[in-house]
Amino acid sequence: MNKLAPIATAVILCAAGSAQAANNQVFQTQVGAGNGAVATQVGPGNDFNTIVQVQAGLLNGSTAIQTGGNDFGRIEHTQVGNFNTALSLQTASLGSVAGVNQAGTFNFGFTSQGPLTFGSRAFVNQTGLGNVGTVVQTLSVLDSTVITQTGLFNIAAVVQPFGAFNTATVNQFGILNIAGHTQIGLGNVLSSNQIGALNIAGATQVGAFNNSTQFQLGVLNISGHSQFGIGNTAFTGQLGILNIDSVVQAGFGHTAATTQAGLLNFHSTTQLGFNETSVASQVGVGNVGIVVQ
Numbered sequence: 001m002n003k004l005a006p007i008a009t010a011v012i013l014c015a016a017g018s019a020q021a022a023n024n025q026v027f028q029t030q031v032g033a034g035n036g037a038v039a040t041q042v043g044p045g046n047d048f049n050t051i052v053q054v055q056a057g058l059l060n061g062s063t064a065i066q067t068g069g070n071d072f073g074r075i076e077h078t079q080v081g082n083f084n085t086a087l088s089l090q091t092a093s094l095g096s097v098a099g100v101n102q103a104g105t106f107n108f109g110f111t112s113q114g115p116l117t118f119g120s121r122a123f124v125n126q127t128g129l130g131n132v133g134t135v136v137q138t139l140s141v142l143d144s145t146v147i148t149q150t151g152l153f154n155i156a157a158v159v160q161p162f163g164a165f166n167t168a169t170v171n172q173f174g175i176l177n178i179a180g181h182t183q184i185g186l187g188n189v190l191s192s193n194q195i196g197a198l199n200i201a202g203a204t205q206v207g208a209f210n211n212s213t214q215f216q217l218g219v220l221n222i223s224g225h226s227q228f229g230i231g232n233t234a235f236t237g238q239l240g241i242l243n244i245d246s247v248v249q250a251g252f253g254h255t256a257a258t259t260q261a262g263l264l265n266f267h268s269t270t271q272l273g274f275n276e277t278s279v280a281s282q283v284g285v286g287n288v289g290i291v292v293q
Contacts, residue, residue, distance in 0.1 A: 021046035024066070027053070034059040037077075045069035049090070051076075058082040068092040068115065081105050093117035096137070103127045110134045120144065120160070128152055138162070143183070151175050154194075163188070166205075174199075177216075185210075188227075196221075199238075203227075210234075210249075218243070221260075229254075232271075240265075243282075251276075254293075262287070269293075 024041040032055065039051040049066040050073070057080055064075040068091040076099040077086040084107045086100035091114035100109035101124070109124035110133070120143040124133035133147040134157040141164035147156045154172040156179045166183040169191045177194040181203045188205040190212040199216040203225040210227040213235045221238040225247045232249040235257040243260040246268045254271040256278045265282040267289040276293035 023047050024049045024051075026051045029054045031056040032058050032060075036061045038063045038065075040065045040067065043067045043069060045071070047071050049073045049075075054078045056080045057084075060084045060086075062086045064088045066090045070114065071095070073097070073113075075099070075111075076101075077109075078102070079107075081107075085109070087111075089113065090117075091115050093120070095119045097121050098135075099123045099125075100133075101125045102131075104131070105129050107131045108133070112136045112138075113140070114138065116140075118142065121146075123147065125149070126154075128154075132156070134158070136161070141165070144168070146170070148172070149177075151177075155179070157181070159183075177201075181205075188212075190225075192216075192223075207232075225249075236260075245269075247271075256291075258282075267291075 026039040028037045035055040037053040051064045053062045060079045062077040066073050070090045072095045073090040074097045075088045078101045080103045082105045084102045086109045088098045088111045093114035096113040096117050098111040107126045111122040117137050117140040120137045120140045122135035123146045125148045127150045130153040131149045132155045135145045137160045139162045140160050143160040143166045145158045145168040147170045149172045152175045154177045156170045158168045159182045163185045166188045170179045171193045173195045175197040177199045179192045179201045184206045186208040188210045190203045192201040192214040194216045196218045198220045200222045201214045203212040205227045207229045209231045211233045212225045214223045216238045218240045220242045222244045223236040225234045228250045230252050232254045234247040236245045237259040239261040241263045243265045245258045247256045248270045251273045253275040256269045258267050258280045260282045263285045265287045269278045269291045271293045278291045
């Protein structure tokens, strides 16, 4: 009986070890005054995760949390300036990567990955004052989002709640631009690019292999894309002030392209069914166009 005691002790120790977090790494560097960094890696099966936090300046805050059986995850926060805040969560995900890079003052970056997120990527890059970038990935497989904002008080949010191989790219340069996007499904791609002030771009993709592109240069332009189905393509290009464009696609293989240059132009495209095509151009002031297919 005594000979069995060491064996029993080893089994108990191994079981206890597997119930705890293991092989995780944290690297923190702070230069300045009043900066705060919090890294949490706890819970059963929470293994082989990495957190990197770098802050230079005054009163910046970085919080990175990996829990709930998160494995092989990586979170990187880099902040240079004052009063910036970065928050990243990874819960019950595998091989996910998140990054928040901020330079300036009062910027806020947030990423959330999990539960059941595998190999997805979420990055928020912000330079300036008061910019807000948010990425949420849940039940996500190899999805990717990159938000880049330069300027003042720009806001961007991307939600990828259920899908795989989706890609979202958001670029904003200027003041008070807003972008909000949602992707559900497989292999959807979207891109929004805003230069100026007070422009608004929104896209919703539900289905597979849809493509949405929005470009805005000016002030107070508004673009909305809604795609439901498979293989739809939508493009909007706006140059000027207070141009408005809406594209709604439901079905398969639609193509819609709208360009607007000027002031107070309005266009709406609705496509239902299969393989419809619409191409519209507006130059000037106060033009109105409506397409229903």
